[in-house]
Amino acid sequence: MSVPSTADWSRVRLHVVTGKGGTGKSTVAAALALGLASHGKQVLLCEVEGRQGIARMFDVDPLPYAERRIATGLRHEDRTPGAVHALHIDAESALLEYLAMYYKLGRAGKALDRFGVIEFATTIAPGVRDVLLTGKVFEAVQRNSRNKAAIQYDAVVLDAPPTGRITQFLNVSGELAGLAKVGPIKSQSDTMMTLFRSPRTAVHLVTVLEEMPVQETADGILDLVAAGLPVGGVIVNQVRSRDITDGDLDAARDGRLDTGRLAADLEEAGVDLDEGLVDGLVAEAHDHAVRRALEDSQRAVVAGLDRPSYELPRLPGGVDLGGLYELAAMLKQQGLA
Template sequence: MAQVTWRRRTPCSGPVWVAAHSARSGPPGLYARGVPSPSRPPELFPGVQLHVVSGKGGTGKSTVAAALALALASRGKTVLLCEVEGRQGVAQLFDVPPLPYEERLLVRPQAGSGEVYALAIDPESALLEYLDMYYRLGRAGKALDRFGVIEFATTIAPGVRDVLLTGKVYEAAHRNSRNKGARSYDAIVLDAPPTGRIAQFLNVNDELAGLAKVGPIKSQADTVTTLLRSERTVIHLVTVLEEMPVQETADGIEELRGTGLPVGAVVVNQVRPQDLDHDDRAALVSGSVDRSRLGGVLTAAGVEVTDDLLAGLLDEGVQHAERRELEDGQRALVHDLGVPVVELTRLASGVGGRDLGGLYELAEQLCTQGLA
């Protein structure tokens, strides 16, 4: 497939990006080179290498993970964006072909800034690599794959599956002598399983307790756990301002803390703009809006006013005001969780595919709030 390059201003007003992009989608636009802003806040989590991103399904965790990778790269870091659920979400967001089990360049800036690579990790490929690296099985390992042994092993032992997935992330974060010449990364962003499974996924030692008390798999689990519970790792949870996602976020934080895993920030995604102030919202909810005054404003704007039009507008206004009241209540609960909170606005244009501009907008918001 033919490839083209396109340039875009960095999320945090840094140098121009140049990204490999499929010719079928066309360039999303050109932006002038920017100048780093002196008011950019310091990072909330300096020294962290591994950013794990989780969240309830539908909250946009994959989008947030991709935006975070872009934001970290704008600081001049070489970043690896990983996914482990087999959904090819990263490929869809960046409108590129499905990712193989291989680190592929997604975004390359001009001189002076970082890069974003992507990797789709699947347990079968991770096990084959593990067998080759530690046991030198080579073709023998591939023969096992043809006989279905690897799929059988990872299916009957989900704990082993998670060790393999997180083990590949560990290998990328801690390149060693067994992987000579491999690229090293300043930061890794892991698009992880949803909140309901994140503690189980990352708590690989406990998951293996009944399967392997000694041996190489247990040794790898211990090594991975050391990274996941260290100061080099934080786990961010993505939510929206609705009751169920906020409650699941609170439960997830409690579960992560209970297992000794480090909680990072809560990212409140898809935040709607506050179009009305408190007094206007209160008037709508109480039904005390001056209908004649509203009609006069509409007439002055050239709108033909009818009773049905006024009734419809007021009904929509009440729904809007009530929605904002509910969101404010959920926002208060989020801020009571005792972790940093970052808010991302709801984008009318959407994110991903042919409209990559949304990702850059979100990345810039993450920068200005210090998550990167």
């Protein structure tokens, strides 16, 4: 496990979690929300990709377009834990809510939906869908008098689109540049960018110790910095156990394992030495050693990104709700949550 970071995330209200597909960014986002709630905080976990991943991870019914309490935060020995709420955001519902809140189009907005106007508006103009999604996230972070009955959250965690799209997704002013140069929509997008570019936001990148995800993480950091968006930490996920010594790994990789001693140890343990068993184990050890060497080289690349980094292990039984709490405790121990 990596050394706990000295980074201070206490000012951050919006934690955006992104990563290449397959790195487990949704799992990390959920664990981060649980960890943040351990401080007695009210935390909102949002998703925008339409897969109902939060519902599956927390074993609850599919989420409507409404904030719903789904879990208690990680327990802390001297503090009552807060709660994790969840919200599944879709662009059509976000637009209807926007029309109702800002233009008082209640029934009229629903009538537009029936005629297909809402779907038209969210597909015909490039970037409008992302602006609506990020707009709802902004509203959850920075609640105002138009939404008086809503919960005031201490932190919002966004399970965001993949690294290759994250800068475009958050850069709403750029998305609207050719659509709205003046007026309320332009004004609101500028206000949103004030939050997204401020110290109250952090974009965390999830990777695994493989060349392509690490390279995409490095590229994503460069893109975020160029767009003036605040880069958070790098979370290295699904790290394999490091139970084998470096000397044994070197021997396995170089083909220097003592097969006679291995066979003797297996016999002493009561294992029947079927034909090919020792050779098969030696081959597996070689593959594992090669994999570990690759991981170590990519860990060095991550260290060179000059960002706080955190590591989460590969859980042997997969990630269930108990596993999420386990990962949340690790993020808290390392200082991210």
